[in-house]
Amino acid sequence: MQWKNVSIQSSADRDKAKTMLRFNVCVWTVWLLYAGAVCEEDTGACELRPCHNSGVCQSHQDGYRCLCPRQSTDGPLYGGPNCTDALPGCDGNPCKNDGVCSPLFQDNQQAYTCSCRAGFTGSRCQTSTAFSFETSGYMHIETRLPSPEKTLNVTLSFRTDRPFGTLLQSRADDLLFTVELVQGRLRLSTRRGQRSGEPVVSELPLSAADGKWHTMEAWLGSEEDRSGLRLVQPACDEVGCARESAATRAPQPEQGDDLPEPGLVHRSLFLGGVGQGFGEGEAESADLAAYFLGCFRDVFVASRLVVPATPGDSLAQVNVTAGCGGQDECEDSPCQRRGQCVSRGWRRHICQCYRPYEGTVDCAEEYITAGFGDGDTASYAVFSLDDTLDSGSIAISMFVRTRTLSGLLLVMANSTSQYLHLWLDGGHVKVQAISSESLVGHRAVSDGHFHLVTVQLEGNLATLFHSAQRQGSIRVRPVAVQPGDMVYVGGLADQRDSGPFGGHLKGCVQDLRINRKRLQFFPIATPVASYQLEKLVDVTMGCSSDDVCTDNPCLNGGACYSMRDDFICICQPHTGGRLCEEVRWCELSPCPWTAACQPVANGFECVTNVTLRNDRTLSYRDNGKISRGLNTVLLSVRTRQTDATLLHAKRGSEFLTVSLQRSHLVLELQASGGQASHNVTIQSRTRLSDGHWHTVELSMEDPAQQISRWIAVLDGGKERGGGEHVMSEAPSGNLDFLREGADIFLGGLGPEAGGNLAGCLGPVQIGGLLLPYYEDTELSLPRPQDERFIMTHGGPSPQYGCWGASVCEPNPCLNQGACEDLFDTYLCTCPSDWTGPQCQNNADTCAVQPCVHGNCSVSGQGHVCSCEAGYTGARCEEDTDTCEDNGCGLGSTCLRGLVNYTCLCPRNMTGPLCNEKLPEVPWHISMISVSRGQMELQLFQRGELL
Structure with missing residues (x-):
């Protein structure tokens, strides 16, 4: 035991604090109808403001005193008579464990004090006051106090989640005091040794076994003083957490009994439990429940701090650990494999494991899987049952993994017959009990994954479950399992007997159970209740399979790895798919730097914008391999040209033209639907020749029909904020004529007619197929896709990107205006003092005082004159003729x-x-x-x- 002196404010300190406080006295006077205040304030030397650095001045008859700030969050602290002496004592924060440092200046020396948080003490808060009982233990304290101090005061904080346990026991000669937790509540009991009857008990109402810190105070009196117990916490303000009882209620000793030594009161105190020989044999019969399991901190006995003994001390203590490490072990998630941790008291837990894992401590062990039919062998296992199971409730469950559609899973048999069969039929689990009808599960289990299969027998009802989902029930004769019955797994000894149930199993079985007892093919280390394994024939440990990678089904250099009757392909970089049949072409960087690679079905395309000027057109044809239906057109355009052909395609009498006419989009289509040709025209209300990008989507209203109305959607339609949605009045056919040798032109009607688009085109798609802007010779890899359009012109490559005229070089904006390129035109953003298309006009149009007889105000890029009375005109320069249209009578x-x-x-x-x-x-x-x-x-x- 170690006693630590505690810094407690003495009476001298309190008197000193009182002298540092002065009050201004205000006397309120009410006389007749006058009410006021007369305040007498002792200011004195404080009128000169001698205190600096936020110091507070207090005057007194001998002068003044400066109360300097003791803590600061944004700068250094100061002390001394006038708060001008820097106090660096807390530089570097010498206080440990989050202690709060306060600097001092005493006797012309720098110093500091540390205010420690709960659980720590010492000049620098370096000593922990916490200690814990992680198993049965105690700490013994022996004191002798002068007889006038007959009451022993104990204050401590504790933390536990166990509802039972002894916090302390104290013996004062023949009186025995016990403070303990009973059903989570604190209880103080007093009795006189073994000779008393029922003890005097005081119990507090609130539970304190919640794993949180609680503070209690106990005062243990002698025969003449009262004893009591108090719990300190906010909830006690409502219900009251203090109880007191008289020690004299305990029976008095009979004459001849041993009496205390005169002049001294012997105090023997145990914390956390009871030591041997204490309480006249009580400790010898105490079990673990009598001990406290948890943490103590800030323990004060007779106003002295108690901390655990260090090596070499003579303190009597057993199983006391310094510090409070007894946190809930479930906070560290000790259970693996998604196991659920359940706390079992202080530093104890169990893991509730998900199948097929085991281990009450961590769920780290997995039931060993048994492989059946490896190499097409007829493998099976036999178990014997050693207990009686009636038909009230029998559950047979197992994990099954296979890729075969048929095979025997389990048979239960006695000496005369087989009374339960479980097998696979068409990949589904099938159940039959005692020649009854069979029950088939809804879900297949032959996908190569593990599936939990359960058969529940209750009376004359058999129910099949797949995982937790019920698959159905059938009526059966009640099944009774007797000692000596056998369980066959994977097949029967005679292969001919397994034939009606799909033959021997080719697959894996794991964690087989009948009710709570296991049928282990290969036992695990964790002891569990299991049935006896009688025979294991060609059953392998683990879930291996035949090598199906012999012929390497993986493509594009993929590596084949065998799984249970299956395989996986580890693909080379830039390939994917089950057989590595998919090539990620864009990861091979096939496009020039001016384009972005876009994956398409079985290939790629290089996407960019192009600028068309000087009658330049791009021409295309299909490659003869397009088989999909063509019923959509998607393009984007940016131009200021009011009349231009964007897309034109023709074959015979069928044609498609998308153009701008007076800035409006116009679709003209003549396509056959059946035997006749149908012509439609769509014109937009929106003007597109504004230098901004616009998207155009053309599609058939009903692509499944031979003819249908066509729809034009501009800029995403109304759903995307302000676009347009137009539908043709008449129907027409689809665009399938474009896959039969049609000529397709972008930017004009063809070389003979001359291209007439001056602007930019984004990616153009017909039926989801992009019209390429690059020839194959410009790419690092050829396009692998079968369906595509190809360029047919032999001229120079188009200008990639969208490039308008150089309208901002040189800068047309005057007076430091900023030029914004709006494709073939510009917009000047002017400083606040200038206005006009080129920032050429002074924004303050009233600066020249244009109003002759009136007031000028700026309006837009001009001004407005408000004329004085009697004047009119734009500049208020004309007199007002009040006689014009006058009403004077004739002759006046x-x-x-x-x-x-x-x-x-x-x-x-x-x-x-x-x-x-x-x-x-x-x-x-x-x-x-x-x-x-x-x-x-x-x-x-x-x-x-x-």
């Missing part, structure tokens, strides 16, 4: 104002528009003055001014 005069007009009425007329008559009154009107924006009138009557 319109007087133009800035915004409105005024009517000057003749005699006897009045009103705003001079359309009302005046009574006969001798009025006289005299005009004094009229000026822009203001008119002054003077009215006289009988010579007097009104």
